[in-house]
Amino acid sequence: MLSFENISHGLHNWLSAIMSETPVVLIELTLVALAAITLFAALGLILVYMERKVAAVIQIRKGPNRVGPMGIFQTAADTLKLVMKENFMPDSVDKFLYKLAPFVVMITAMLILAPMPFAQGFQIWNINIGVFYVTAISSISVIGVLMAGWASNNKYSLLGAMRSGAQIVSYELSAGFAILSIVALTGSLNLNDIILSQQDGWWIFKGHIPVWIAFVIFMIAVTAETNRAPFDMAEAESELTGGFHTEYGGMRFALFFLAEYINIFIVCGIGATLFFGGWMPFHIGHWEGFNHVMDYIPSSIWFFGKTFFLIFVIMWFRWTFPRLRIDQLLNLEWKYLLPISLFNLLLITVIAIKGWHF
Amino acid sequence: MGNDELLEKLKELFPDASIEQGNDWPELLFEHAQVADGKFLEVVQTLKSTNEFLFNYLFCETCVDWKTHFNMVYHLESTQYRHSMVLKVKLNHEQPSIDSLSFVYRTAEMHEREIFDLFGIVFTGHPNLKRIILTEDWVGHPLRKDYDDPINMIKL
Amino acid sequence: MDVKITQPSLPFPGSIQDTPGGGIVLSKLDDVINWARSNSVWPLTFATSCCGIEMMSAASAKYDFSRFGFEVARATPRQADVIIIAGTIVNKMAPVLKRLYDQMPDPKYVIAMGACAISGGPFFYNTYSVVKGADHIIPVDVYIAGCPPRPEALLHALITLQEKIRSGLTRDQIRAQFSEDGK
């Protein structure tokens, strides 16, 4: 069967057969880089297009439909235009940080891709502390945002960046607790182990209501962490015009824009992995026949299907809810999400220890 | 209170002002000399706090340039009794100034800034009297009848 | 002006075309870039008066200017491509408008929407504070008459602007060309 695993393994074997180890590694690393860039570009185009279409249908309108059939080249045109826009930098900015910020954001987004299990046996780096790695790296992105906001020498940017900082660091806690509850259930930080532990059913079905609560908290927290509405404090168009990227235009703005969508993809991928079994097909306990039928659907489709469903949910949030105010946002975290997730974690620990889950 | 009754009461209270029944409401007209030196504030306070009047709602404040003099026009209403009246003060054309009502009616603060801007009437005691609508460097007061701006104004 | 575009998808200028020799040629890079620019015109959220409401109507579900890819209204000029002057420009506003226009990165376009933006419109005579036409302050690419113009008229203007961008001509060139055509 043609799958990502077979392709990557086949490629590795073929390369190993014809040359020595060092060039193989180099070629593979180049291939990884190329694949990552392609994935980035493709995801950016697809997600922005998806966002616009989802928004359009929810808002009873058609959405982009004039550039290519169904408007599928709309985002391509946008990207091309942004690239060809004047490469412009205001005079009063802190030049070094201003230029560095988009890179920081992009590098962070790229790095989190490393432990992502896109399909069965298809992962860039099978690190044994995958979950921990993801939480650690994802907190770096706030530095990029803060850097951008500070360097812009613009009051709106600064306010947006400060908001964003407070918001991301706060919501990381409850996101962390939600992730921990799955770690407690599986007893491993390795993303592959977590997926394999869901062979007889995804955690969302196995773990009773506490896992649902953890999932909901996870979704809320990652929506906030990615600065998405209703938590888009950092941008808050109607308040701060553009927030931290007010002074960014053209390609640099495109990078922020892209990174935002990649981050959504990543957190939804993590969510799908933790709660919905990543590439693991839909299995029910020991119904071998049923499970076998499900296995016919390639694992990559499972992964992307679940991820895109979660992305859709996050978009659905955005087009339904009003924005919170910054103090309410922090209130929500400190007063509701944090205590609930903390106690939920303890509850899940009890379930894990007692083995009450299915 | 009906308009006639109101008229009587006003006449009783302000015997030296010229009071007449306008098209809609009683009109109370003061010469500037009558209300100079802070007396105008007293008049307004009386109108606002006398139990029979309670004119607590200044719903329109404006000015009319009569070429020889300015007329400040205050439209007052009582939100309790729903009767209204017009208070007018005649100001001289050379150096028009009058007491600011911004501490009696808070809305007057912005209205007076607008009138200062467009008519050039100085409100003594106003907390922040500067142009609000036109730019700071604008010359002249455009709603005056003698205002002429050949650059910006194209006459039809 | 007649609207020439009737099929929903615009032809991609960089598309592969068959030549008699059997080979393929790519059209010029410039055409591709102009194609991208014309299809991705992000407006600045800028409205001064009545025409702004019709601009909102054009954004609303019934007219939906997102079909053209215009819906990404940016609040900051750094990310905007077109400034739709929707409403009267008065003397106090003129420096602000100039500043906003100046702060936009190139390439940038201007649409003057409605009588006020074109010429001062209803406030042309006997007013002391109205700028008699926004093109006294910043160069304007497309003028839409109307007070306020219908949302469809705005869409028409956007299509006109797209045509201009796609032709790759400068303001003066296109003016000269279309004056001959009697447009």
Next chain:
Amino acid sequence: MIEEITTAKEGEMVINIGPQHPSTHGVLHLLITLDGETIKKLEPNLGYIHRSIEKMCESLSYRQFIYSTSRMDYLSAHINNHACAMAVEKAMEIEVPERAEYIRVILDELTRIASHQLWWGAMAMDLGALSPFFYAFREREVITDIMEETCGARLTMNYMVPGGVMTDIHPNFVKHVKDFIVQFKSKIDEYDTLVTDNIIFQNRMKNVGLLSAEDAISYGTSGPTARGSGVSCDIRKTHPYSLYSKLQFEEVIETGCDSFSRYLVRVKEMKQSVKIIEQLIDNIPEGDFVAKTKAVIKLPKGEFYSRAETARGELGVYIVSEGGTTPYRIKFRSPGFSNLSALNHMVKGYKIGDLVAIMGTLDLVIPDIDR
């Protein structure tokens, strides 16, 4: 402006909101002193759309000046025109035919609904919810279509003339208005589900932007802004004009004094407007739609004041006539101007996010403020 920068204390920041800002709904310029994100002081700076309508009207005839008032508060264009027409009629002592009155009131109320719908959408958009805007415009477009069919324009109609209305209503008018009422009633619940009952929205609106009844009067606020503070000030009730004294409707008053009660007033007012239209639409009397007037209108010498309730509050038209064909002085008492003067009082101590919510509930239309 310059002094304030130097006097700004340590840690305080002076920030400009507007003239070009998505949430000021036009070109209002607010100069805000911030401490962290808390607003210490707010100073409005007007005039970015001051079009000198008052000066211009001094050289327009009484038939002509009405059109310029549609451009003031363009969301209540009909009501503005109505107020001007009333002022002229009052001075001329013209008896307006009953049919014209019916048409006028129906159109006024339709305008009010359209205005509130736009406000509702824009308000939700300010708070970051974008979809309500599109749902609100769906219904609003039905109204604009009705307007276009009868008056010939979507926004700035210039349909009222001294003595009546310009043309008779379109034959389909009654049917379309009825259709609209049916559609509106079926969709109004969605407004509540999507926005009014939403917990985020309520949290952002409740106890924000407090304006006590006393302050509301002192600041000269009117319309939903004052009624949200428990002040009865609906001109349609307190000084009835046109047909309003004969109609059954409630003056919506909320006593919460906060943004949420101002919000509720407007939402409930839409329902009241529908009620008014329902009373009128079936019994538009036959007859003339305009009274006979002279071709050139000359007002007698004197001062005339007419008041009308626009979607934003009380509009006053103050005409000083010298007996000629043009007004000697005209003053539009615009509701937005007074409402705006209360803004500084309302936002002190709140956050920037609240400023947007408070400004949203004031429903400012900047050309109405600057004129």
Next chain:
Amino acid sequence: MGSGSLISLILAAVAFSAGGLAVAKFLTKGSTNSQKGQTYECGVPTSGSPWNQFHVGYYLFALIFLIFDVELVFMYPWAVVVKKVGMPALFEILVFVFILFMGFLYAHKKGALKWM
């Protein structure tokens, strides 16, 4: 693939961003004018620099987060082994969380979590 892939990913990100920027830099032409480089603030000249003193509340916030984040880090190893160790681990973490929670309540009472 080992940790070497991280380097390649970083390089990919840099190449991606820098590539785009380079295209923008070399292929586009811009115009200059005196106002272009100035700070955007709704179209009016800005007053004062935002680079001045910050409210102390921001730092408090950062500190509290730091505490919680460090605690969170301690919980990761615990979560991995909790299934194996069983009930004792739960009680240990209860004590840990209790202390943490008290600190949190204290901070909350003191108003350190209020946004200024």
Next chain:
Amino acid sequence: MIRFLKNYFTEVFQAVKSLFLGMKLTGYYFTHPKEIITQEYPENRLTLNLSERFRGEVVMTHDEQNEHACTGCSACELACPNGTIKIINKFEINAEGKKKKAIDAFVYHLELCTMCNLCIQACPTDAIKMAQTFEHSVFNRNMLTKQLNLAGSKLREGVE
């Protein structure tokens, strides 16, 4: 404490419920694409039906003989609030040798026009009317100044 917890959880539950209802509504629209009301403008040009009263621009009606009904009385010019219409008259000598006033050019400034309909109301001979065109976008502002009477047109017989 119990009260507090109860309130706390009711609050959370109510909040989640209200959010869920909102999502249900948007979800309804997402799953019902037939609610889409978009009219696609340039494609629907041929079927676009504007109300006959819609005021797009002032036009002068000409019949097949290239004749119009404008006597050049300039009532519209006087009625116009902002000088949109300029009528330039000339004197023609008709067949009987009498001098007769006729329009030379009926200049209409579309860029100034506010479509207020006052000129149409003022016209005694119904020579001008409002057209339902709205596609007035041009690259050059001068193109908006129009001459409404066609070249070589003249006054219809019998119109005074």
